Amino acid sequence: MKKFILLLVISNITQLTSQEVLLSPKNNPADINLLKSGISKMSWFMIQDSVEIKIGDVQTEIQKEKDLIYIITTTNIKQSPTKWIDSTIVRTSNFESVYHSSFNQQRDMVLKFGKKIKGYYLDKRTNAKVEIDEEINSSFFDSNFYPQFIRLLPLKEDYSKTIAIFDYNPKSKIGILTATLKNVKKATTTIENKKKEVWKVETTDDISDNSTTVIYYLDVITRQIIKQEIDIGGRKMIMRLMK
Numbered sequence: 001m002k003k004f005i006l007l008l009v010i011s012n013i014t015q016l017t018s019q020e021v022l023l024s025p026k027n028n029p030a031d032i033n034l035l036k037s038g039i040s041k042m043s044w045f046m047i048q049d050s051v052e053i054k055i056g057d058v059q060t061e062i063q064k065e066k067d068l069i070y071i072i073t074t075t076n077i078k079q080s081p082t083k084w085i086d087s088t089i090v091r092t093s094n095f096e097s098v099y100h101s102s103f104n105q106q107r108d109m110v111l112k113f114g115k116k117i118k119g120y121y122l123d124k125r126t127n128a129k130v131e132i133d134e135e136i137n138s139s140f141f142d143s144n145f146y147p148q149f150i151r152l153l154p155l156k157e158d159y160s161k162t163i164a165i166f167d168y169n170p171k172s173k174i175g176i177l178t179a180t181l182k183n184v185k186k187a188t189t190t191i192e193n194k195k196k197e198v199w200k201v202e203t204t205d206d207i208s209d210n211s212t213t214v215i216y217y218l219d220v221i222t223r224q225i226i227k228q229e230i231d232i233g234g235r236k237m238i239m240r241l242m243k
Helices: 002-019 146-150
Strands: 036-050 053-062 068-077 083-093 097-103 105-112 116-123 128-135 161-168 174-191 194-205 212-219 225-232 233-242
Touching: 036 225, 053 233, 116 161, 146 161, 146 194, 146 212, 174 225, 194 225
Parallel strands: none
Antiparallel strands: 036 053, 036 233, 053 068, 068 083, 083 097, 097 105, 105 116, 116 128, 161 174, 174 194, 194 212, 212 225, 225 233
16 A cells, blocks of 8 residues: 555656646746847748749848847738738847737737737738737747747757747637747758758647648757748748848
8 A cells, every 4th residue: 555655656746747847938948149130031932743932032130139129020922912021029038028010911910918918900801800908827928939939949959848929810829829849950951052050940839730840940050040841731831041
């Protein structure tokens, strides 16, 4: 009987200690020094029958200041008459969310983070506007920031972590979700006929019910995103850094 009780106690302790604590502004091992101000541009392609068809270009501008970090992503899609512009503001100290906006042909969205998340979501196809007033009691990163956050983590072989993120999409999910890093490996990739040593980081998230896989190729030294491979339900896309 005593042996059974001892085994039960050990089992319970093991379960408690094995529960992963989500990465968030309150549990943040990122190295802020790896994040630099600057502008990067990527070419975006869809792959059909092993042929790359260009979709457009994506520019990411990062402005790192003492208290705040500003990230502006501008997407030029070849078949779209307007640019897609996403803006994110986070605190420099811990990457806590401050502001997020997204403007494109389909919808406009503005989120202001504080004790509550306030803003609006405008569906341009139906002209339906939703006022946002969400109360969240846990720590999280803005879903638009977490690809940048990945760059700053203490990556190593087989590193894996789960990140708490907030996303607002009335057609999908709203609230605290998770993004998962797994299968981290050191590898090499070729950009403009030059080989680069990279960290290869596989990610999925609850936004797509983990059905979309994005693999990031990060320069080992600078942590710049060199390439992304995206698999959305069998549809494959690739993004490459432009020089």
